[in-house]
Amino acid sequence: LPELKETLKKIRFKLQGREDKKGEPGSVQEASFWVKRFMETLENADPERATRRLAAYSHRLFEDYREKIAELKSNARPSPVRVEELPKNLKERFISQNGKYLLSVYPRVNIWEREAREKFMDQLQSIDPNVTGNAMHMFKSSELMKQGYIHGGIYAMIAIVLYVLITFKKIRTTLLVLLPVGVGSIWTLGVMDLLGISFNLANLVILPLIIGIGVVNGIHIVHRYREERDKDIPVLSKSTGDAVVLSSLTTMIGFGSLMVADHQGIFSLGLVLTIGVGCCLVASVSFLPAMLKLATRKGWDI
Numbered sequence: 001l002p003e004l005k006e007t008l009k010k011i012r013f014k015l016q017g018r019e020d021k022k023g024e025p026g027s028v029q030e031a032s033f034w035v036k037r038f039m040e041t042l043e044n045a046d047p048e049r050a051t052r053r054l055a056a057y058s059h060r061l062f063e064d065y066r067e068k069i070a071e072l073k074s075n076a077r078p079s080p081v082r083v084e085e086l087p088k089n090l091k092e093r094f095i096s097q098n099g100k101y102l103l104s105v106y107p108r109v110n111i112w113e114r115e116a117r118e119k120f121m122d123q124l125q126s127i128d129p130n131v132t133g134n135a136m137h138m139f140k141s142s143e144l145m146k147q148g149y150i151h152g153g154i155y156a157m158i159a160i161v162l163y164v165l166i167t168f169k170k171i172r173t174t175l176l177v178l179l180p181v182g183v184g185s186i187w188t189l190g191v192m193d194l195l196g197i198s199f200n201l202a203n204l205v206i207l208p209l210i211i212g213i214g215v216v217n218g219i220h221i222v223h224r225y226r227e228e229r230d231k232d233i234p235v236l237s238k239s240t241g242d243a244v245v246l247s248s249l250t251t252m253i254g255f256g257s258l259m260v261a262d263h264q265g266i267f268s269l270g271l272v273l274t275i276g277v278g279c280c281l282v283a284s285v286s287f288l289p290a291m292l293k294l295a296t297r298k299g300w301d302i
Contacts, residue, residue, distance in 0.1 A: 004054070008039050009264070010112060016263060104133075111135050145201050153207030160215050168222070173302050176291055177218040183287050184214050184280030191275050202265030203272040210273065213251055214280030217244045218288060225292055226302060235296075236289040248281040 015032040042050060083091070094102040105124065109116035121139050124131045165174045188210070192198070224240045255277070258270025295302055 005039065005042055008035055008042070011035055012039065012262075013264060105131075107135065111138070142201055146204060149201075149204035149207060152205075153211060156208035156211050160211060164215065164219065167219075170302070172295070172300055173222060173226075176288065176295065176302065177222050178215060179288050179291060180218045180280050180284040181211055181214040183283040184276065185210065187279035187283065188272075188276045191279065192272065197268070197272065197275075199272075200265070200268060203268045206269060206273045206276065210276035210280065213248070213277055214284075217248065217280060217284035220244055221284060221288055222292070222302070229296070229302075234289075235292045236285060241285055244284055245281065248277055248284075252277050252281075 107120045111117040164177050252274045256274040
């Protein structure tokens with residue numbers, strides 16, 4: 001039953017990309033409707049009863065299917081088809097001008113799952129390094145996109161570090177400004193692991209956003225601290241704290257609204273960004289002030 005639910009979610013995901021397009025046949029909308037209704041029925045049904053009924057239906061369906069195939073074989077008894085008898089369009093598609101044949105390979109595994117997809121690709125490339133097709137295109141494009149997102153995050157971090165270092169002109173101050181991003185990122189990974197969330201092509205794009213949004217809190221807090229450190233006021237003043245919290249909350253609400261989407265990629269984008277900004281906010285108002293207080297006691301020049 002869990003495998004069926006997961007398969008239905010993937011079918012629903014594929015149909016969502018087509019049902020809103022103009023010119024699509026009504027069968028797409030109808031199929032999407034029935035898939036969604038079936039998913040709701042499964043969610044509300046008793047698991048044991050649903051499993052028994054689905055097993056009985058599957059057994060009857062395949063019994064009928066086997067009977068029809070056996071009947072077809074007994075009546076038809078066709079002779080083997082020769083290459084010369086194939087339609088011209090099939091021969092042009094599967095046989096090249098120099099006599100080479102096109103071999104189509106279909107995976108047994110679910111290539112939407114990363115581990116299964118990578119194993120399937122490795123097996124194909126071990127036979128033919130120049131193998132091509134939709135599965136290979138999807139694999140290569142997803143790898144390139146993932147690398148691009150990671151490189152974007154690294155470049156954003158390098159640019160931000162240089163900007164902060166040029167602005168504050170001190171390595172210690174730069175490290176303090178970057179603390180909310182560093183600590184918040186670690187907490188984000190921990191929360192994602194606890195919730196069973198993993199990075200994917202949809203939510204990897206948020207890496208530069210989390211870095212950029214998180215570092216702003218550190219800049220504001222450290223700037224205000226440097227301006228008023230000689231005054232007898234808390235390390236994190238109320239006005240600065242309120243501004244940082246309000247700024248982060250509005251960002252979390254804005255991106256968090258994406259979680260109302262049925263599209264799992266958009267939902268994941270909103271969820272991970274909300275978690276990331278939230279963790280950076282908590283680190284900004286708790287960890288950073290504590291480190292500023294410690295730096296003051298040690299007499300560091302900030």
